[in-house]
Amino acid sequence: MGIPKAYDRLDEMLADPEVDGVYVASTNERHHQEVLACAAAGKHVLCDKPLAMSLAEAEDMVRACQAAGVVFATNHHMRCGAHHIAMREIVRSGRLGDLVVIRVVHGALLPAHLQTWRINDPTAGAGAIMDLAVHDADIVRFLTGDEIVEVSAMSKNSGMGTDRIEDTALAIFRTAGGLLGHIHNVFNTPFNRGSIEIHGTRGSLYARDNMGQSPEGTVHLRDADGLREIELRHEDLYVRMVRSVVAAARGEGEPACTGQDGLRSL
Structure with a gap:
C-alpha cells in the first residue's frame, strides 16, 4: 500500500512520537481496550462504530479521552454525505414544517468479503443491529436534531450466517419531540435500495441510494411547489470525516461525529 511505517503491535505504534492520531477499525469487542490505550498514550482517536459492546464501555471510553485531553470521534461516515448534509439544512430551515414521520431503509446484500465475523461471531458484536442500526440511529439524530x-x-435470522445472529431487523421509535420513525435493516436482500424519507406538515424529502459508502445518491423535495431534485456536491464521505478529525486535533472545532454522538447511537 506504500505506507512508510507499519506495526504489528499496538504498544509499539503508540510509543512512536510521530503518531498523532489513531483510527481504531478493529472488530467491535476490541474497541474499548484499544481506545483506552490510545487515550493513555495521548493520541487522538477516530473509532469505528459501534463504539463498544456495551454502554458502560462506551461511557468509559468517552471519559478516558476527555481526561486525556484528546479528540474522540466516531466514524459515522453517513453524516458526511452530501445528501444528508443537504437534508439537514432543509430540515433546519423549516421548509418541511413540523416533522411527523421519518423512515430509514438500510441494507442490501452484505458483500462476500464481509461475510465473516459480522454474521458468525457473536462475541465480536455481529449482526445487522450492531452493524447497521447504529448508523440509522445516528443519522436520525443528525437529520432531525432530536433524541430517540x-x-x-x-x-430474525433469515438464513445468513449463524442462527444466533440476526440478519434482519425492524424498529419503530418515538423522539423526544414526538417524531415517529421506522428503521429497516437487512443483510441479504441484493435488490434493496437504501433510502430515507422525512415527512413534515409542509413538505417531504426523499433520498435514494444514499445509505452506502460511496458518494452517490439523490435527494428530492416535494412541497406545494411540486417535486424537484436538490443539487448535491458529492465528496468521499471518509475524506470529509477524517478532515474534520484532523481539524479538531488542531483545535478547529469538533469532529463531524463526536464520541458522545457515538455513545448516543449505541
Whole structure:
C-alpha cells in the first residue's frame, strides 16, 4: 500500500512520537481496550462504530479521552454525505414544517468479503443491529436534531450466517419531540435500495441510494411547489470525516461525529 511505517503491535505504534492520531477499525469487542490505550498514550482517536459492546464501555471510553485531553470521534461516515448534509439544512430551515414521520431503509446484500465475523461471531458484536442500526440511529439524530427516547423492535435470522445472529431487523421509535420513525435493516436482500424519507406538515424529502459508502445518491423535495431534485456536491464521505478529525486535533472545532454522538447511537 506504500505506507512508510507499519506495526504489528499496538504498544509499539503508540510509543512512536510521530503518531498523532489513531483510527481504531478493529472488530467491535476490541474497541474499548484499544481506545483506552490510545487515550493513555495521548493520541487522538477516530473509532469505528459501534463504539463498544456495551454502554458502560462506551461511557468509559468517552471519559478516558476527555481526561486525556484528546479528540474522540466516531466514524459515522453517513453524516458526511452530501445528501444528508443537504437534508439537514432543509430540515433546519423549516421548509418541511413540523416533522411527523421519518423512515430509514438500510441494507442490501452484505458483500462476500464481509461475510465473516459480522454474521458468525457473536462475541465480536455481529449482526445487522450492531452493524447497521447504529448508523440509522445516528443519522436520525443528525437529520432531525432530536433524541430517540422510545423503541420497539423485532429481529430474525433469515438464513445468513449463524442462527444466533440476526440478519434482519425492524424498529419503530418515538423522539423526544414526538417524531415517529421506522428503521429497516437487512443483510441479504441484493435488490434493496437504501433510502430515507422525512415527512413534515409542509413538505417531504426523499433520498435514494444514499445509505452506502460511496458518494452517490439523490435527494428530492416535494412541497406545494411540486417535486424537484436538490443539487448535491458529492465528496468521499471518509475524506470529509477524517478532515474534520484532523481539524479538531488542531483545535478547529469538533469532529463531524463526536464520541458522545457515538455513545448516543449505541
